Amino acid sequence: MMQIYLMDWLNLALKLLHVIAGIAWIGASFYFNWLENKLDRLNNRDEIAGNLWAVHGGGFYHLEKYKKYPQTLPEPLHWFKWEAYVTWLSGISLLSVIYYFNASTYLLATDSSISAINGIGLSLLGLLLFWLIYDILCKSRLVNKSAIFIAIIFIVISFFSYFYSNIFNPRAVYMQIGAMVGTVMVANVFFVIIPVQKKLVDACENATEVSLELGKTGYLRSRHNNYFTLPVLFMMISGHYPTIYSGDYGWLVLIAVIGILVMVRHYFNLRGVGKAKNSLIAIIVLSTLALIYVLAPSQSKDQKQNKEIVTIAEAQIIIEKHCVSCHAAEPSNKAFAIAPNGIMLDTQENIITHKNQIYKQAVLSKAMPIINTTNMTDEEREKLGIWIEAN
Ligand code: HEC
Known part of the structure; x- marks a missing residue:
């Protein structure tokens, strides 16, 4: 009991840290990207590549970007790296606290044939492998052929997404891919961008030449990170949207959403340099609508016609059988000290209060009961659905 209670505090502290560091990191990255464009x-x-005036928080700011570097190394010189490192460290800790410590509940698929420890191993292996593959691609000549490079990255992510959808539960698949892409972003900062900047600083101190190649390498990784941002943010919050992630083709939906978000980022990048393409907006809107349409819950004619009447008493029996072991003031399921997310389904009033959430979690998707611990059947879900739709 005490342990579960303290875990909640740990979880909260890590999540806050993760969100705050993430905002600082992505915020700075958005800002510098914007700066570069403006x-x-x-x-x-002569020595200045560009300058910019801004007014913010009650004051005027004037910034200058150097073509190479200033004559003497300025002190203090501000770096932006801890935001990225703290985001990753807190992220990995969260992944452990939430997904690894309870791997059989949160990580693995309902019918997964692998053990918890193997699941954790495969998750960590994915983080490493994706970075290695990406890094090799970046160091190859392919990196200059954007279309091919992007296509390969998409194929690799699709492969991982499909692979993990066979062993992890749908929510964890999204988190896994998000963690993999997030890891690449931080590794880009740690292994490439910061070392490039250190060389720049050395060059400044010794007044030596910097190769054009060097700047390019840093810029490229930073550019990739820029495109990764929106998909990663989506994957991090996707856990609240089971109707999106938990269909039969959840892994494919993920790829579609990543594609759309990359296009959104691209649109804003083009706009930043005054080359906005309206055709791109059209593609983004149409593909989003297409996705919404494809994922819409279908109802066969048969079902509509033979709709029986389901009473709240019947709905309650189903919920008592499948949900109340966890969703009660004092859950009988020992893994939970209190009702998960504070959602109690132990009275008719409570069921009515939460009926839309129940619909999303147990009818439109099979996110609940979590990993279907209680073997809820499709007929039972259908019955619940009929009651909720009629009320
Ligand atoms: C084995 C325990 C368990 C069972 C059984 C269970 N749940 Fe849950 N439920 C959870 C956990 C754990 C969470 C919190 C998930 C998270 O971390 O977001 C949750 C969250 C929820 C939420 C909130 C989701 C959100 O994102 O806000 C709803 C609604 C819900 N469950 C409904 C149900 C329904 C309906 C059933 C029965 C059909 C059910 N649950 C059965 C463990 C369970």
């Missing part, structure tokens, strides 16, 4: 490149001294 620099006034015309009216500058």
Whole structure:
């Protein structure tokens, strides 16, 4: 009991840290990306590549970007790296606290044939493998052929997504891919971008030349991170949307959403440099609508016609059988000290209060009962659905 209670605090502390560090990191990255696009490149001294005036928080700011580096190394020189590292460290800790410590409940699929420890191993292996594959691709000549490079990255992510959908539960698949892409982003900072900047600083101190290649390498990884941002943010919050992630083709839906979000990012990047393409908006909107349409719950004519009447008493019996062991003031399921997410389904009033959530979690999707611990059948889900739809 005490342990479960303290785990909640640990979970909360890590999540807050993760969100705060993530905001600081992505916020700075958005800001510098914007800055780069908005620099006034015309009216500058010789050594300056661009400058920018801004007003914020009650003051005027003036920034200059150097073509190479300043004559003497400025002190203090501010770096942006801890935001990224803390985001990753807190993220991995969260992944452990939530998904690894309770792997059989949160990580593995309902009918997964592998053990918890193997599941955790495969999850960690994925983090490493995706980075290695991505890094090799970046160091190959392919990196200059954007279309092929993007296609390969998509194929690799699709492969992982499909692979994990066979062993992990749908929610964990999204989190796994999110963690893999997030890891690549942080590794880009740690292994490439920061070392490039260190070399720049060395060059500044010794007044030596910096190769064009060097700047390019850092820029490229930073650019990739920019495109990864929106998909990662989506994957991190996707756990609240079972109707999206838990269909039979959840892994494919993930790829579609990633594709759409990459296009959204691309649109804003183009817009930033005054080259916005309206056709891209059309593609984004149409593909989003298509996705919404394809995922819409279908109801066969048969079902509609033979709709029996389900009473609340019948609905309650189903919920008592399948949900109340966890969703009660004092759950009988020993893994839970209190009702998960504070949702209690132990009285008719409570069931009515939460009927829309029940619909999302147990009818539109099979996210609940979690890993179907209680073997809820499709007929039972259908019955619940009929009662909720009629009320
Ligand atoms: C084995 C325990 C268990 C059973 C049985 C169970 N749940 Fe849950 N439920 C959970 C856990 C754990 C969470 C919290 C998931 C999370 O971390 O977001 C949860 C969360 C929920 C939520 C909130 C989801 C959100 O994102 O806010 C709803 C609604 C819900 N369950 C409904 C049900 C229904 C309906 C049933 C029965 C058909 C059911 N649950 C059976 C463990 C269970």
